[in-house]
Amino acid sequence: MTTTFDQLGLSQPVLQALDMKGYNDPTPIQAQAIPAVLQGRDLLGIAQTGTGKTAAFMLPSIDRLREADNRIPFKSCRMLVLAPTRELATQIAQSAKDYGAMAGLKVQSIVGGTSVNKDRNKLHRGTDILVATPGRLLDLVDQKAFNLTGLEILVLDEADQMLDLGFIHALRRIHQLAPAERQTLFFSATMPKAIKDLVGNYCNDPVQVSVTPAATTAERVDQYLLMVQQDEKQALLEMILSGRHAVPGDLERVLIFTRTKHGADRVVKKLSQIGIPANAIHGNKSQPQRQRALDEFRRAKVPVLVATDVAARGIDIPGVSHVINYELPNVPEQYVHRIGRTARAGKDGIAIAFCAEDERAYLKDIQRNTDAEFERLPLPDNFRAVVEGVGPTKREPNQPMKRVNPRPKGGVRGGARGADRGERRGGERSGAPRTAEGGEQRTDRPRQKPNQKHASRAGKPKWQGERSGGESRGGENRSGNRGEQGQRRSNGDGGARRGNRGGSQRRSG
Numbered sequence: 001m002t003t004t005f006d007q008l009g010l011s012q013p014v015l016q017a018l019d020m021k022g023y024n025d026p027t028p029i030q031a032q033a034i035p036a037v038l039q040g041r042d043l044l045g046i047a048q049t050g051t052g053k054t055a056a057f058m059l060p061s062i063d064r065l066r067e068a069d070n071r072i073p074f075k076s077c078r079m080l081v082l083a084p085t086r087e088l089a090t091q092i093a094q095s096a097k098d099y100g101a102m103a104g105l106k107v108q109s110i111v112g113g114t115s116v117n118k119d120r121n122k123l124h125r126g127t128d129i130l131v132a133t134p135g136r137l138l139d140l141v142d143q144k145a146f147n148l149t150g151l152e153i154l155v156l157d158e159a160d161q162m163l164d165l166g167f168i169h170a171l172r173r174i175h176q177l178a179p180a181e182r183q184t185l186f187f188s189a190t191m192p193k194a195i196k197d198l199v200g201n202y203c204n205d206p207v208q209v210s211v212t213p214a215a216t217t218a219e220r221v222d223q224y225l226l227m228v229q230q231d232e233k234q235a236l237l238e239m240i241l242s243g244r245h246a247v248p249g250d251l252e253r254v255l256i257f258t259r260t261k262h263g264a265d266r267v268v269k270k271l272s273q274i275g276i277p278a279n280a281i282h283g284n285k286s287q288p289q290r291q292r293a294l295d296e297f298r299r300a301k302v303p304v305l306v307a308t309d310v311a312a313r314g315i316d317i318p319g320v321s322h323v324i325n326y327e328l329p330n331v332p333e334q335y336v337h338r339i340g341r342t343a344r345a346g347k348d349g350i351a352i353a354f355c356a357e358d359e360r361a362y363l364k365d366i367q368r369n370t371d372a373e374f375e376r377l378p379l380p381d382n383f384r385a386v387v388e389g390v391g392p393t394k395r396e397p398n399q400p401m402k403r404v405n406p407r408p409k410g411g412v413r414g415g416a417r418g419a420d421r422g423e424r425r426g427g428e429r430s431g432a433p434r435t436a437e438g439g440e441q442r443t444d445r446p447r448q449k450p451n452q453k454h455a456s457r458a459g460k461p462k463w464q465g466e467r468s469g470g471e472s473r474g475g476e477n478r479s480g481n482r483g484e485q486g487q488r489r490s491n492g493d494g495g496a497r498r499g500n501r502g503g504s505q506r507r508s509g
Contacts, residue, residue: 013102042203073150077130113287134170220343225374278304332369
């Protein structure tokens, strides 16, 4: 017999909100978790990503907050949801607003990478539901802009990833700041033994709900494997995205995962060089950049998104048709979260993994820990030749731009004049007289315009030839004067020589 939301004990405002979103039947995790949360029990939920964990804790929590009808505490909140990534926190906050649209509850979200002053203003008068990342929350606590004295419900979503990302000390401090009398909910797709030990310190006799074995992949995802060398991955990716190598399914929205931030940027740069638009999302991107990339991916304006594992659990986009593991994760559980970005909302999905020789150990760990079954796909024909640049399907390399000599400022006449001047200079160096190209003395050189700025120099050409005689700039007078001055200054031989020098220059003139 199929269970409906009406049979789970939810209030009428919440049921109206679900009807507005078109949700009729609960998922298995929702059917088991909602009654326990409505009773006020602590809960440990284990379910793979994409099965509706957000609604499993948000729907009953909204009803409990409505029934309690407590006032909003000053600089505090009644329900706190902690998420490991900014994207996941933003999506949970939006879901809380949708589910609580008819309940009249105030919802706020604070994440890193945004203005701290704006977050202070958000929380100054308090809120009913707050969705936050641990780092930004403690920043506001240290600034005495927020406290946890009014907390009634504490939720840790994707708890295992928060510990993997190093939030253990932040979680311990939040646990100490929160009131002892509260309801605590843990949700995650995987639950290692270390997490279970930690749950004992946060929860009080929790109800454990597990709808699928830990770390198993989604049933609706078809998984394929391509064995390829590390230096061949980029070429293979380009051939798949450009349609030169067929893979199962229609490429609508493609999510590509890399292990490092620089690797994600490098893939985006290479794709843009061949005309395939793509965006990157990772920890070095600011929050506006990450949000813009997600929005363009959601609207299919940029249908290719390259991400690191920081976004593996923060992307809830139903239209993702393919997930490509450009690099296999070194943690097997991360593979589950990666391919969980497809096959959402009841749709089918395709996951393709690129595996190099040095990643075979990662592949074995994934198969051993997740029971993943891969179908081997062949590489394109003559693929190695394509990679080396001699294959028929290799794209044409970018042709280098030809160097073009700049046009002379004086136009054609100025260019010819410059060429003539260069030939004359070459003739001077070799001892030949200044002649035009035909060897005749050049007499058709245009007269230079007079210098109007200095009227006294009008009509006088610039420096041409040697300074001698009347054509030199006053050379005769200056030479003669120097000789006469030398005779007056000294009656010796030195003065006479200077005088004779001046006289000889005068005679040569």
